[in-house]
Amino acid sequence: MITIALIFAFACYGIGLLLTLWRITNGPDPADRILALDTMVINVIALLILYGIWHGTAVYYEASMLVAMVGFVSTVAYCRFVLRGDIIE
């Protein structure tokens, strides 16, 4: 039963990743692309934790924690660049 639910969750987050990719390529505004990148990072975190459940190991939490931190910092850096034209003033 857990296997079927895991496959369902994998499919949902995989399709979500493709939808965010569509928004990245077709976004009319830079804010749309930054938002789609942020959502893509969230989907990747969920996929990593699902992969950890699938294999039954606790190794992937560190990977998802690193992805969360790097995703937040990159989102703030992109927004700073759009706002001020520079990241570190």
Added chain:
Amino acid sequence: MSLFAEILVSFFLVVSGIFGIVGSFGLIKLKETMQRLHAPTKATTLGVGGVLIASMLYFLLIKGSFSFHELMITLFLFLTAPLTALFIAKSYMQGNIRPEDVPETGGRHGWSLYEDAPTDQGGS
């Protein structure tokens, strides 16, 4: 006990999958950029939260080992999601909304997007 644990973990996995795909589908369904800012909060709050609860329950009830790494990820995501939304909204407002269209702030200084930071250091 084992069947109950399996049903519980599967329930959280299915709910989180549905919320995750709703959050990503809202990105291409909603019309305006400021409306699209709503979509990732669904994926963050209930999608990733459901996945993390399912992972904790799976390792606690079936594998028999408890870990609190998931709580750290949940805390970090809940802390950073409003900040990213604020920054994205500011970067959208700077390019698309004119200073005459926003309402007054009611204070001594205007919106920080269109006005320089106050230079007086007296109050603190």
